[in-house]
Amino acid sequence: MSRRDEFLRSLSTPMVAERLFAEVPDIVFCIKDKDGYYISANPAFALRLGVASVDNILGKTASEIFPPHLAAVYEEQDKSVIEHGEEIRNRLELNFNPRGTEGWYLATKIPLAGKSGEVIGLASISRDLLTPSDTDLRFAGVAQVVVNIQRDFSEDMNPSELAKQADLTLTQLDRRMRKVFKVTTSQFIRKTRIENAARMLARSDKPIIDIALDCGYGDQSAFTRQFRATVGMAPGGYRAAMGIKKNSA
Structure with a gap:
């Protein structure tokens, strides 16, 4: 033993x-x-x-x-x-x-x-995942990466390219993102997209397919799978729960 x-x-x-x-x-x-x-x-x-x-x-x-x-x-x-x-x-x-x-x-x-x-x-x-302070962001050197993700989340985003923009390797960037946000760069991109999608679903009657495209997803089915896996319900169900039911198809 x-x-x-x-x-x-x-x-x-x-x-x-x-x-x-x-x-x-x-x-x-x-x-x-x-x-x-x-x-x-x-x-x-x-x-x-x-x-x-x-x-x-x-x-x-x-x-x-x-x-x-x-x-x-x-x-x-x-x-x-x-x-x-x-x-x-x-x-x-x-x-x-x-x-x-x-x-x-x-x-x-x-x-x-x-x-x-x-x-x-x-x-x-x-x-x-508590919201980090501006000091945390500056100290880790990821502030600009975060700005880029939050600005361009509707685009096709490559974590390796984001790392190059910050003059870091992807491993270095992921390490710093984990230090500040407790998530990898890819997870932060997903978090940003789903967060914005949830806001659009709750505050507008825009068709779900348009929200999917606005949040960087190639089609509605891919968006629905990711949203359900992250939030626990399909986009239409989330919208209904938030009290907005128009154009949910």
């Missing part, structure tokens, strides 16, 4: 992660069993949901605490993790905060194996 295995077997506090994540306000943490019931969660999770405490989460499923469109996405992800043992790492997601505003998060889910080796549940973390 290795030193690591011996140490882990001797622990009397197997839920040490629960205790640690209780002290991390910008990362949502939870553990679910194979049936989708929450076994553990941290205060940040309760805060994001707008509930009084973690006790309002434990013993419930996603469908009991999230809107149907979000619960369906989470349950589909959970099924993939538990039934196939597949990890989900750094998935970029747009969700709503308890105060009703939009928030961006990076989500990771990993399967948890029982003593006999079978998957008995999953652990998940979701990091709040």
Whole structure:
């Protein structure tokens, strides 16, 4: 038996992660069993949901605490993790905060194996991508790249070309983007496009195909796939949820 295995077997506090994540306000943490019931969660999770405490989460499923469109996405992800043992790492997601505003998060889910080796549940973390300050942008040298992406997101954007414009390699640029935004350059481009698409869907009755083209997508089907994967619902459903239903075809 290795030193690591011996140490882990001797622990009397197997839920040490629960205790640690209780002290991390910008990362949502939870553990679910194979049936989708929450076994553990941290205060940040309760805060994001707008509930009084973690006790309002434990013993419930996603469908009991999230809107149907979000619960369906989470349950589909959970099924993939538990039934196939597949990890989900750094998935970029747009969700709503308890105060009703939009928030961006990076989500990771990993399967948890029982003593006999079978998957008995999953652990998940979701990091709040807080808005960086201007000082952060200047310090990392990515301010102009961000300006270019936010200005030209409707165009065909190549991260390698953006790196050249900043006199950096793509590896260097990605490292700096991760430092400031916690996402890669490609993820930031996707975030910018989906963010603008969501705004157009909510504030105008422009046809969805036009919004897709305005946000840099070659066709509506590609846009719909990316939007659904990021937001948890199709563009038409999002528009309806936001109260604008005209020209949604």
